[in-house]
Amino acid sequence: MAKVTFTLNDETVTVDEPLNMRFLDILRKELGLTGSKEGCGEGECGACSVFMDGWLVNSCLLPLASVEGRDIMTIEGYRETKRYKVLENAFVEEGAVQCGICTPGMVMAAENLLNRNPSPSEEEIRIALAGNLCRCTGYEMIFKAVKRASKEGEGLW
Ligand code: FES
Ligand code: FES
Structure with a gap:
């Protein structure tokens, strides 16, 4: 477990979870943001896409460690x-x-x-x-x- 802090839909968020946990699971299971979907879980389908520092990425391939200090926008933020x-x-x-x-x-x-x-x-x-x-x-x-x-x-x- 380790604390990781990042910006999520314009708010600062800190989570304390294993650094290798998939960011898709952080979003869906820990933060309750279920807009990002799991289709393949292997980086093939794009259903889990989020923006990280303005780049479109597959959150199923993203370990929690790699979002430290990053600016993340999910579909919940974009919806606004x-x-x-x-x-x-x-x-x-x-x-x-x-x-x-x-x-x-x-x-x-x-x-x-x-x-x-x-x-x-x-x-x-x-x-x-x-x-x-x-x-x-x-x-x-x-x-x-x-x-x-x-x-x-x-x-x-
Ligand atoms: S996978 Fe069902 S609408 Fe696209
Ligand atoms: S769930 Fe298919 S690319 Fe992430």
Whole structure:
């Protein structure tokens, strides 16, 4: 056990847990933030994505030790932004949510894309979301949702 302090959704947090504990488990089991999902647990599906110092990372691959002093944003923090509202509406309008396991990771990947490229082409959207797996939708509605968000959220990204 060791104390690790970091910023989580704009608040300073200290946890006292084994340094090799997966950060996804810290979020879900210790801090009650269940928005980040566990799909594969192996860094393949993107369902557990969080931002660390502005970089999109898989929290299932992140040991607690590596978040010391870092700035973490989970889907719970992102949910408070105007950008999230645009993406949420676009996902609903396009029918891009079915079981919902992949959705938080898809939304975080979409934010990561739109933040760097506010008007992506369809191919750029496909490439940006290539690290996120969905078992339900066939992807097309998700790609359309990101395209819709890029149009409806003009000026936010
Ligand atoms: S649960 Fe982390 S990448 Fe799949
Ligand atoms: S909506 Fe079920 S995995 Fe994507």
